[in-house]
Amino acid sequence: MIKEFRGPYRFCSNFFTTKQRLVYGEMYDKIIIDYNSNEHFFQANKAKGWVQHRAIANAPTPAIARSMGSRKGYTMPDGTLFKVDLKDNWDELRDPIMTIGVDAKFDQNVTIAKLLVSTYPEELQEGNWWGDDYWGVSFKTKKGLNKLGKITMNKRDMLIQKIQSQQ
Numbered sequence: 041m042i043k044e045f046r047g048p049y050r051f052c053s054n055f056f057t058t059k060q061r062l063v064y065g066e067m068y069d070k071i072i073i074d075y076n077s078n079e080h081f082f083q084a085n086k087a088k089g090w091v092q093h094r095a096i097a098n099a100p101t102p103a104i105a106r107s108m109g110s111r112k113g114y115t116m117p118d119g120t121l122f123k124v125d126l127k128d129n130w131d132e133l134r135d136p137i138m139t140i141g142v143d144a145k146f147d148q149n150v151t152i153a154k155l156l157v158s159t160y161p162e163e164l165q166e167g168n169w170w171g172d173d174y175w176g177v178s179f180k181t182k183k184g185l186n187k188l189g190k191i192t193m194n195k196r197d198m199l200i201q202k203i204q205s206q207q
Contacts, residue, residue: 042159044167051152052164052192054079055102058152060144077102081141083109085133088125095122135187138175142191146199156196157203164189164196 045053057077064071073094075081079102086109087093099105107114113123127133146153166176166188177184 041163041165043165045164049159049164051155052159052166054082054141054188056152057102058145058149060141060148062140062144073097075141077105078138078141078145079103080105081144082134082138083124085137085141086124086126086130088127092122092124096124135191138188139191139194142188142195143198146195153199156192157199160196160200164193166192 042049042052045051045056050056051058055077060075060078060081062073062075062081064073071090073084075084075097080097080099083099083105084093084096087096096105096108099108104114108122109124111126113121116122146156165186166172166184167179168176169179171178171180173181173184175184175186175188177186177189
């Protein structure tokens with residue numbers, strides 16, 4: 041079992057810095073946004089409007105993007121508080137949004153896709169000390185849904201199937 045997304049498995053973390061490009065909208069009204077990490081993508085997609093979405097997408101680090109997308113908000117360098125206007129149905133959207141982000145991350149970055157495939161057949165666990173028992177498993181309580189780990193393993197399975205179908 042891979043118990044946490046650190047060290048050689050850091051590439052599985054949402055905080056791993058890698059470019060992801062997502063296209064929103066229809067044929068002629070496309071909005072193209074580049075994200076520096078999956079954390080940027082995920083947090084930006086919490087926002088109701090494009091102004092806040094782009095502000096979070098352009099955050100200097102994944103940690104700042106997470107703070108900007110949090111319910112507490114983020115104190116900007118000028119002292120103002122940035123609080124995201126959370127989408128009304130965010131709880132319904134968060135798992136599909138995370139899946140889209142994980143898919144884009146590994147589909148658009150061949151090097152880390154190969155690293156992900158190389159983890160097979162290990163179980164991937166997003167173990168953490170900060171108490172996230174939704175996306176991971178808290179080392180404090182030893183409990184958690186490990187949603188990010190499961191989504192990442194599902195992506196790994198899809199990549200393996202793609203490789204096998206091309207042989």
